[in-house]
Amino acid sequence: MSKGKQEKGSGEAKEPVKVYKWDGTAVKNALDDAVKEVMTAKLPYMESFNLMDGRLVICAVAVGVAMFALLWDFLNPFPRSRPVLIGCVASYFLLMGVLTLYTTFKEKGIFVVVRQKDPAGLDPDSTWEAASNMTKYDDVYELKLTYTEGKTSATRETTITKSVGDVIDENGLVCRDIIEPLVMKLHNSLASGKKDK
Numbered sequence: 001m002s003k004g005k006q007e008k009g010s011g012e013a014k015e016p017v018k019v020y021k022w023d024g025t026a027v028k029n030a031l032d033d034a035v036k037e038v039m040t041a042k043l044p045y046m047e048s049f050n051l052m053d054g055r056l057v058i059c060a061v062a063v064g065v066a067m068f069a070l071l072w073d074f075l076n077p078f079p080r081s082r083p084v085l086i087g088c089v090a091s092y093f094l095l096m097g098v099l100t101l102y103t104t105f106k107e108k109g110i111f112v113v114v115r116q117k118d119p120a121g122l123d124p125d126s127t128w129e130a131a132s133n134m135t136k137y138d139d140v141y142e143l144k145l146t147y148t149e150g151k152t153s154a155t156r157e158t159t160i161t162k163s164v165g166d167v168i169d170e171n172g173l174v175c176r177d178i179i180e181p182l183v184m185k186l187h188n189s190l191a192s193g194k195k196d197k
Contacts, residue, residue, distance in 0.1 A: 017174045027164055028134040030174050031141055034167075035130050036112040037176075038183040045114035045128060051107060058102060062095040109133055109144075116150075124150035128187075139164045145183070147190040156190050 014037075019030045040047050069088035073081045109131040116126040127148040134141050141164055146157040160182060167178050 018172045019174065021168055021172045024134060024136055027168065028132060031167060032111045032132055034174050034176055034179045035143060035183055038180050039112050039114050039128065039130055042180065045116050048113045048115045051110060051113050055102060058095060058099045062092055065091045118150060126150040145186040145190060158186050158189055160186055
């Protein structure tokens with residue numbers, strides 16, 4: 001655990017998060033943040049940003065293509081730059097399609113990825129992923145925790161479904177004292193190797 005995490009965790013109490021409980025997106029994001037805090041602050045794991053970095057690389061290439069088209073059109077006015085502009089526009093839309101596929105099939109609602117170091121330092125790191133789902137106009141929050149063992153690449157996952165009313169009080173405050181035991185229960189069931197539904 002880094003020095004910054006120790007000071008942050010021990011020195012100050014977290015202010016409760018208040019959300020407008022009828023806004024489903026805000027509720028889902030607040031619950032995701034609470035779960036992310038448990039995964040990164042309460043457990044001795046390091047957060048991995050590789051999943052988000054993939055999205056950033058795709059977006060950076062798309063912006064690079066757009067900037068190249070802009071520069072090329074500036075240096076070679078329109079009639080001469082037409083084929084390059086057509087290629088750049090087609091490339092940009094292709095990259096946006098790749099980005100859509102990446103977020104749909106690779107990210108799949110995953111909002112935090114943490115790595116568990118091997119105690120001996122010989123085997124690859126194990127990976128923990130937390131993903132959530134909450135459909136529009138529904139009060140059910142579904143949290144899925146996935147564990148991928150570093151040595152064997154075996155994957156175990158478990159899911160819990162809770163009503164938003166169970167984890168957010170009537171004032172719109174996120175009840176972290178309820179969320180933390182839920183996440184720890186899911187974590188412990190996967191860490192011990194038994195599947196808990």
